[in-house]
Amino acid sequence: MECILKLDGLEKAFGGLRVTASVSFSVKEGELSAIIGPNGAGKTTLFNQITGHLLPDRGKITFVGEDITGLSPQQIVKRGMGRAFQITSIFPEETVLENVRMACLSRRDEALSYFRPVHRFKEATDQAFAILESLGLHQQADRPAFELAHGDQKLLDIGMALGLEPKLLLLDEPTAGMSPDERQLTRDLIRRMWKEFNLTLIFIEHDMDTVFGIAQTVRVLQLGALLAEGTPDQIRSNPQVITAYLGEDLA
Amino acid sequence: MERDTDLKQAVLWLVVFAAFALVPVATASKYHLLLAAHILLWGLFAVAFNMLWGVTGMLSFGQALYFGLGAYSVGLMVKHVGPGWFLPGLGLGLVCSVILSLAVGLLIIRVSGVFFTVLTLAFGQLAWQITFRWYHFTGGDDGVQGIIPPGILGNGLVYYYFILILVALAIWLMHRLSQSPMGVLLRCVRQNPSRVPFLGQSVRFSQLRIYVVSSFFAALAGSLMAGADNSIHTDMLYWTTSGEVILMSVLGGIGQFFGPFIGAGVLIVLQDVMGAKTEYWPLMIGIVMMVMVLLLPRGLVGEFQALRVRLKSLVASR
Numbered sequence: 001m002e003c004i005l006k007l008d009g010l011e012k013a014f015g016g017l018r019v020t021a022s023v024s025f026s027v028k029e030g031e032l033s034a035i036i037g038p039n040g041a042g043k044t045t046l047f048n049q050i051t052g053h054l055l056p057d058r059g060k061i062t063f064v065g066e067d068i069t070g071l072s073p074q075q076i077v078k079r080g081m082g083r084a085f086q087i088t089s090i091f092p093e094e095t096v097l098e099n100v101r102m103a104c105l106s107r108r109d110e111a112l113s114y115f116r117p118v119h120r121f122k123e124a125t126d127q128a129f130a131i132l133e134s135l136g137l138h139q140q141a142d143r144p145a146f147e148l149a150h151g152d153q154k155l156l157d158i159g160m161a162l163g164l165e166p167k168l169l170l171l172d173e174p175t176a177g178m179s180p181d182e183r184q185l186t187r188d189l190i191r192r193m194w195k196e197f198n199l200t201l202i203f204i205e206h207d208m209d210t211v212f213g214i215a216q217t218v219r220v221l222q223l224g225a226l227l228a229e230g231t232p233d234q235i236r237s238n239p240q241v242i243t244a245y246l247g248e249d250l251a
Numbered sequence: 252m253e254r255d256t257d258l259k260q261a262v263l264w265l266v267v268f269a270a271f272a273l274v275p276v277a278t279a280s281k282y283h284l285l286l287a288a289h290i291l292l293w294g295l296f297a298v299a300f301n302m303l304w305g306v307t308g309m310l311s312f313g314q315a316l317y318f319g320l321g322a323y324s325v326g327l328m329v330k331h332v333g334p335g336w337f338l339p340g341l342g343l344g345l346v347c348s349v350i351l352s353l354a355v356g357l358l359i360i361r362v363s364g365v366f367f368t369v370l371t372l373a374f375g376q377l378a379w380q381i382t383f384r385w386y387h388f389t390g391g392d393d394g395v396q397g398i399i400p401p402g403i404l405g406n407g408l409v410y411y412y413f414i415l416i417l418v419a420l421a422i423w424l425m426h427r428l429s430q431s432p433m434g435v436l437l438r439c440v441r442q443n444p445s446r447v448p449f450l451g452q453s454v455r456f457s458q459l460r461i462y463v464v465s466s467f468f469a470a471l472a473g474s475l476m477a478g479a480d481n482s483i484h485t486d487m488l489y490w491t492t493s494g495e496v497i498l499m500s501v502l503g504g505i506g507q508f509f510g511p512f513i514g515a516g517v518l519i520v521l522q523d524v525m526g527a528k529t530e531y532w533p534l535m536i537g538i539v540m541m542v543m544v545l546l547l548p549r550g551l552v553g554e555f556q557a558l559r560v561r562l563k564s565l566v567a568s569r
Contacts, residue, residue, distance in 0.1 A: 051449065052448075053448075072448065072453075074448045074449075074451045074452060074453055077448070077449060077450065077451035078451050082449075083449050085446075089445065090446070091439045091442045091446065092442055092443070094435065094438065098435060102435055102436065102450055105432045105435075106450045106451045110432055111433070111436050111450075111451075111452055112432070112433050112436070112452075113431055113433060114427070114428045114431045114433040115427050115431055116427075116431055116432075117257075117427070117430040117431060118430060118432050118434070121432065160446075160450065161449075164450065164451065
């Protein structure tokens with residue numbers, strides 16, 4: 001399988017604090033992988049650099065064979081990278097449908113059309129509705145997004161990223177703040193999305209059931225550096241990871 | 252369902268348009284015709300302003316700059332070149348408004364929130380100062396009088412219909428814009444600007460686009476105003492003119508496309524009625540505005556819509 005994303009010696013410091021310490025790894029196309037690590041390990045900061053939100057101090061990011069270091073988020077999105085956020089980031093006053101449709105329109109380069117009413121963009125509307133259906137949000141399509149329950153808002157955030165038809169999807173703590181039942185549902189959903197949309201998917205997560213339940217590859221960050229990388233079984237039995245993060249009971 | 256709303260909107264459009272078209276039939280008074288023209292032009296100016304504020308979330312306190320630019324392009328062309336140059340002046344004003352708003356926009360859209368507002372105010376006041384001081388070119392505080400539209404447009408009635416058609420066309424174009432994908436994108440820019448880049452769109456360019464569009468239509472309103480009043484004055488560039496459209500938008504409701512238009516109509520009629528009764532009319536307007544902001548923050552149109560939704564759900568629940 002081909003490598004879709006490659007990080008080479010990525011470095012980032014906030015003042016004297018090294019938040020990303022020469023991180024290098026490659027993600028294979030079609031892989032479902034997780035990034036774990038204690039709070040403050042630099043997981044979200046790493047996502048922010050990959051998506052162009054933060055500029056790394058040193059190092060190189062290659063996405064689908066192209067150097068994307070220093071490109072803006074919108075340029076990187078156009079190349080096929082989607083992202084959902086740790087703290088749900090949606091357009092609260094727009095309807096659920098409109099939130100996803102905006103992404104679909106953007107993907108089709110129709111977001112800047114200024115004359116035809118938005119509901120007459122049939123392809124984008126159908127696609128948005130199909131995404132809502134597979135997320136189970138279609139019955140709430142006409143409600144303003146702020147009315148949704150927290151878990152559904154997280155799903156909507158993911159739905160917006162899916163509307164971009166990304167090659168690579170980054171999810172930042174998709175199950176944070178959810179009940180155990182919702183977590184189980186979201187876990188199944190992520191796996192289903194991954195298959196249905198042929199995604200390469202990387203997620204940050206603290207819920208170990210989710211991580212070891214669905215990830216093919218797990219990467220562990222600690223103090224900004226890559227501590228370990230391997231299959232769930234390898235990670236679970238890695239003594240360094242156990243002391244740094246997992247603790248004895250999970251091993 | 253969506254086609255249904257399309258039809259309803261078209262009917263509403265026709266009713267409002269017909270009402271303004273029938274004003275000259277209903278009254279022979281030139282004063283009332285001027286009042287109706289003022290409502291149309293201020294309404295256009297306010298709707299254009301609200302595309303910036305209510306839709307995109309950019310509070311400009313300097314749209315008088317473009318309103319005045321349109322007016323002075325017409326006025327100065329007529330004054331310095333000749334009375335036949337009214338329409339070329341109008342065209343020049345529109346072209347200049349695009350160029351100037353692009354240049355100013357590129358400078359000031361780097362900042363957001365209150366800093367943006369203060370910068371728009373600064374540019375507006377700068378233009379006012381220049382116009383005020385440059386007496387031999389702009390006429391300074393005297394302004395320019397005797398601006399008569401050329402040919403058949405010189406007839407007050409014809410000019411009124413000329414305004415009506417242009418204003419209707421302009422507002423229709425902006426309405427289409429507000430319902431289009433770009434209109435949605437502009438609302439997204441207001442609600443959650445940090446998400447927009449991750450949908451592959453630029454916040455800055457969206458803001459710049461609407462700044463230019465809004466300024467263009469402000470200039471159109473200003474240049475038509477020069478012909479309606481037959482005169483221009485430095486007050487058109489003063490910050491109170493920018494403030495006026497803010498009041499109109501708040502009064503009508505900034506969350507509704509037609510809110511500012513209704514707000515303009517109500518404010519102009521209020522000013523007219525109260526101005527005839529008492530010299531303290533600005534105080535009355537102030538009280539009305541205070542009541543609106545405290546009790547009806549969604550504005551006249553916004554509160555009306557909210558009431559309709561509540562009544563509907565009340566009927567449905569029975």
